[in-house]
Amino acid sequence: MLDAKGLDGRSLVRRRAGLRLWLSALWLGMLCLAALLAPWVAPHDPLSQDLFLGRLPPFWVAGAEPGYWLGTDSLGRDVLSRLLYGARVALLVAVLAGSITCLIGATLGLLAGFLRGWVDMVISRLIDIWMAFPPVLFSILLIAVLGPSLTSIIIAIVVIDWTRFARVVRAEAMVQGTMDYVASARVAGRGRIGTMLREILPNVLPTIVVLLTLEMGIAVIVEAILSFVNLSIATDDPTWGGMISEGRISIHQAWWVLVFPLIALFLTVLAFSQLGEGLKDRFDPVLR
Amino acid sequence: MSFLSIRNLSVRLKNGPPLLRRVSLDVAAGEVRGLVGESGAGKSMIGKAVLGILPPSVQITEGEILLDGTDLLRLSPRESRRRIGASCALIPQDPLTALNPSHRIGPQITNRLVDILGWTRAAADARAIDLLAEVQISDPARVLRSYPHELSGGMRQRILIASAFAAEPKLIVADEPTTALDVTVQKQILRLIAGMQARHGTALLFVTHDLGVVSKVCQKLSVLYSGLVLEDSTVTDFFTAPRHAYSAALLAATPKYTDPDAGLQPVPDAVIGAVRAEVDSFDRKAAHG
Numbered sequence: 333m334l335d336a337k338g339l340d341g342r343s344l345v346r347r348r349a350g351l352r353l354w355l356s357a358l359w360l361g362m363l364c365l366a367a368l369l370a371p372w373v374a375p376h377d378p379l380s381q382d383l384f385l386g387r388l389p390p391f392w393v394a395g396a397e398p399g400y401w402l403g404t405d406s407l408g409r410d411v412l413s414r415l416l417y418g419a420r421v422a423l424l425v426a427v428l429a430g431s432i433t434c435l436i437g438a439t440l441g442l443l444a445g446f447l448r449g450w451v452d453m454v455i456s457r458l459i460d461i462w463m464a465f466p467p468v469l470f471s472i473l474l475i476a477v478l479g480p481s482l483t484s485i486i487i488a489i490v491v492i493d494w495t496r497f498a499r500v501v502r503a504e505a506m507v508q509g510t511m512d513y514v515a516s517a518r519v520a521g522r523g524r525i526g527t528m529l530r531e532i533l534p535n536v537l538p539t540i541v542v543l544l545t546l547e548m549g550i551a552v553i554v555e556a557i558l559s560f561v562n563l564s565i566a567t568d569d570p571t572w573g574g575m576i577s578e579g580r581i582s583i584h585q586a587w588w589v590l591v592f593p594l595i596a597l598f599l600t601v602l603a604f605s606q607l608g609e610g611l612k613d614r615f616d617p618v619l620r
Numbered sequence: 621m622s623f624l625s626i627r628n629l630s631v632r633l634k635n636g637p638p639l640l641r642r643v644s645l646d647v648a649a650g651e652v653r654g655l656v657g658e659s660g661a662g663k664s665m666i667g668k669a670v671l672g673i674l675p676p677s678v679q680i681t682e683g684e685i686l687l688d689g690t691d692l693l694r695l696s697p698r699e700s701r702r703r704i705g706a707s708c709a710l711i712p713q714d715p716l717t718a719l720n721p722s723h724r725i726g727p728q729i730t731n732r733l734v735d736i737l738g739w740t741r742a743a744a745d746a747r748a749i750d751l752l753a754e755v756q757i758s759d760p761a762r763v764l765r766s767y768p769h770e771l772s773g774g775m776r777q778r779i780l781i782a783s784a785f786a787a788e789p790k791l792i793v794a795d796e797p798t799t800a801l802d803v804t805v806q807k808q809i810l811r812l813i814a815g816m817q818a819r820h821g822t823a824l825l826f827v828t829h830d831l832g833v834v835s836k837v838c839q840k841l842s843v844l845y846s847g848l849v850l851e852d853s854t855v856t857d858f859f860t861a862p863r864h865a866y867s868a869a870l871l872a873a874t875p876k877y878t879d880p881d882a883g884l885q886p887v888p889d890a891v892i893g894a895v896r897a898e899v900d901s902f903d904r905k906a907a908h909g
């Protein structure tokens with residue numbers, strides 16, 4: 333349906349933003365399905381090796397073997413199946429690390445920014461001390477201590493990144509706290525926690541959503557980097573980072589082993605950030 | 621007995637200068653008291669102290685705030701919150717930030733009645749419709765479903781007024797409720813507040829810069845300078861025979877009440893000097909106990 337409104341600039345911008353939102357949601361939705369259904373939809377066992385089928389190219393390149401759509405790596409493992417299984421690790425880390433980081437960081441930021449006083453002093457000091465540690469060193473140290481596993485990756489991400497949430501949410505809660513609607517709520521008899529949850533939180537939520545989706549993207553990258561340097565999960569379950577690391581060695585003989593996981597990684601991180609921007613507009617009553 | 625009675629209230633910036641200097645004033649039930657003074661005189665501070673919403677950077681050092689005979693400052697924070705919530709309300713200055721942008725208008729009026737005062741949802745909804753009609757909003761049902769940004773400034777201020785009267789408070793603090801609006805709307809809003817106040821018999825503490833407003837809606841007024849009450853009079857006395865030189869200068873600075881052709885005159889330096897000296901002598905006396 334086309335009406336006059338469809339022609340003005342603002343709704344054009346909005347429509348484009350809507351498209352971005354839907355495309356990212358579509359990609360992430362497909363990824364979730366792939367991750368959940370990997371055992372059923374993957375054409376091959378991602379671990380089974382067959383040296384006679386090594387370095388098969390993707391389907392449109394001469395020499396491709398039917399059934400191996402995206403080719404095989406140098407050990408003859410199916411790239412598509414490994415990508416699908418890799419999505420499981422990537423999404424698991426994204427969702428768990430992202431939401432735990434968000435929960436801890438946003439809660440502390442909200443408390444500090446709205447309650448002020450000694451609560452703010454303690455939390456702000458904690459953030460300052462925390463930020464004095466170089467994050468990469470910190471994460472490698474942590475994983476060295478905890479041993480490489482999915483849990484330690486998640487813990488490392490939470491421990492390093494909660495300050496991003498805390499800082500931003502604190503600043504926004506502080507601004508919202510000075511608004512007259514907060515004063516009115518307090519006059520009406522709302523308690524401090526009630527005011528924080530009912531009046532402040534809804535206004536900080538769009539920002540939290542953006543941070544959360546960005547964090548999920550970051551978590552995917554961090555997991556990939558740690559797999560790349562062999563500090564991720566200890567088993568030989570496929571991960572995108574691990575595939576990139578292996579593909580790098582045979583880049584000249586079999587570029588597809590490197591390129592497909594890179595594309596998956598790139599699209600996923602992009603989709604998370606676009607999803608955040610799109611959702612922000614949805615959540616914001618003024619832009620809605 | 622006065623519904624609100626402030627006795628010798630002193631407020632200072634934590635480890636800083638005094639902001640209110642032994643302020644005393646009364647507001648009887650159903651009475652309107654104006655609070656006038658230049659910017660920074662402490663008008664809003666008095667309102668905030670009464671409503672228990674002083675910023676964390678200031679502290680009350682002495683005095684009493686008697687609400688219906690009970691000193692709020694002696695109660696537990698919880699109990700004073702409860703009493704303020706049950707009998708007071710605020711009409712804030714800026715209708716832009718006084719409504720929560722994330723919530724629809726309806727819940728912003730009714731949630732407090734339901735959650736805090738224990739009304740039924742149906743009673744609160746009916747009340748909201750009545751109130752919006754009373755503040756002359758023509759399509760209450762639609763407005764209640766709107767978000768604040770969908771409404772004009774004047775409309776929002778009407779809603780804030782309706783919301784303030786929702787629970788039939790005994791006392792409303794109106795902090796420059798018309799300053800943020802444009803001139804044509806100001807008059808309507810002012811008339812609206814005065815009308816509502818008279819109909820509901822609500823006591824009003826009315827913060828304003830504008831002596832014209834005082835003459836229209838107030839019965840009493842306090843003139844404030846640098847946190848010191850210089851004059852506490854009835855409006856009639858103030859406009860006919862101001863007792864303090866600063867009051868006289870304020871009146872002279874508002875040409876409408878003397879010579880309409882004289883133009884706006886600043887308060888003379890000599891008067892300001894004398895008032896400053898008064899403030900200093902107050903601080904010296906306070907320092908010596």
Ligand SMILES: Nc1ncnc2c1ncn2[C@@H]1O[C@H](COP(=O)(O)OP(=O)(O)OP(=O)(O)O)[C@@H](O)[C@H]1O
Nearest residue numbers: 633639657658659660661662663664665666675677
């Ligand atoms: N949050 C705050 N923290 C510290 N000082 C404050 C704060 N709010 C106000 N003050 C100071 O307290 C004094 C009185 O402020 P108040 O807001 O009561 O003035 P006012 O008479 O309402 O002025 P205006 O007409 O500009 O609203 C001013 O000197 C101001 O600088």
Ligand SMILES: [Mg+2]
Nearest residue numbers: 663664665795
């Ligand atoms: Mg003020």
